Amino acid sequence: MELIYEKSKAGRRAATLPRHDLPPVEVPAELRRAEPPRLPELAEPELVRHFTELSTRNFGIDTGFYPLGSCTMKHNPRVNERVVMLPGFRDLHPHQDEEGAQGALELMWRLQEILQEVAGLDACSLQPAAGSQGELTGLMLMRAYFEDIGEGSRRDTIVTADTAHGTNPASVTMAGYKLENVATDARGNLDVDDLRTKVNERTAGLMLTNPSTLGLFDEHIEEVAEIFHSAGSLLYYDGANLNAVCGISRPGDMGFDIVHINLHKTFSQPHGGGGPGGGPIVVRRKLEPFLPVPAVVRDGERYRLDHDRPKSIGKVRGFTGPFGVFVRSYAYIRSYGAGLREMSEVAVLNANYLLARLRDAYELPYDRLCMHEFVLSARALKREHGVSALDVAKRLMDYGFHPPTIYFPLVVPEALMIEPTETEPKERLDAFVEAMLAIAAEAAESPELLHEAPTTRPVRRLDEVKAARRAIVKYGFEEHPDLAGEAGESRQLEAQKGA
């Protein structure tokens, strides 16, 4: 496919505006550009065709099954989009006075109440814009809390699991804490013996996903909570996997003190590619004074923003957070109503169905019932046929499926982390199983097919090392003469220019 600049013909226009007879505006010389911008010039039909063709090359949850483990790529009900487009929500200005924003404030307050109930905790701030920002906010709350009780300088370490998502250690470091890693035991739980040696008076807290990124619920979670609480430390729940437990078990009841909730996963949202997201944070009462300002509060029948929180860590995002995300999540939750538990039950059922059908063709490193996702290993395929998890993932694209998460968590070699979510029907799950089984058979019979995959997608397998080392993120006009020599691999070239 040609790039839009390659289609451009000088003088073509998608629209013409009527000439005006206003005097020219005086732009100060230092702000004037020396040359006109190099914009593509196309007639409207060609422009529309260009972007329509591009859009058909995208893969999304609306085009196919997207079992990207830990990312919870579920269907986004269209009713959510209708609700968020209601003029009262869509056109609301963030500086609207409280009197004119009562509906929006009420929605946020109600969402906070629901999230508190789901988490089993007492207070909520919707402000963080992603799970990772929720993590950082939670750690800042820990710091503020310990400083307030005079233990700030002593408690300098956060414990994480070796199955932790990369954002956990990154957030710990950004928040200025030291990192302590705990091993995973043979059943996929936190290794409690290892843990005991690592928790002491310097420990500020634990950061844990439960179920873990192995899709396994920690069988010793109450004992783990006790170890931390008896050392005076706090427990942080990374809620990325909350889709497994909504309405069934609550992080607060497990002993966690701070929870972030990835609204864009558990409560649907057209996410991916970096946004939009929401990472509200829910906490135990003793941490409430430190939550970001402004807080959304209710006084009788009126809702307002409370800025008067002297111990607050301050703002972590503009205004009250990503409001459109709140509206969609609220609509999603209300459409389930009291049956929210069913969402998680079906997510867990779907994952176990896939697991049961795939466990003989791929290795299962932790042989337990899974929660909403599970991790297989392509280690045997690699050993016996030289086929890697990457090959399996790329071949799945030829079968019309988005690959699962691969090579994560790090404790599983050649990991394939599969999360179907509750919104997939049995026929779709069966089709995915058939593809995975066919790929396992191909690995034995014709491994080269897998090494070359994908062969039917618009872009073939890319040289990822080269792409990372020499990322080209804008069209360079004549600035990339060196790419011309690679024109033999035209599809590769196309991807690089458009990357």
Ligand SMILES: Cc1ncc(COP(=O)(O)O)c(C=O)c1O
């Ligand atoms: C286990 C886990 N924790 C944290 C995060 C970070 O969440 P976000 O992508 O919303 O920043 C993710 C995201 O994929 C995750 O899977």
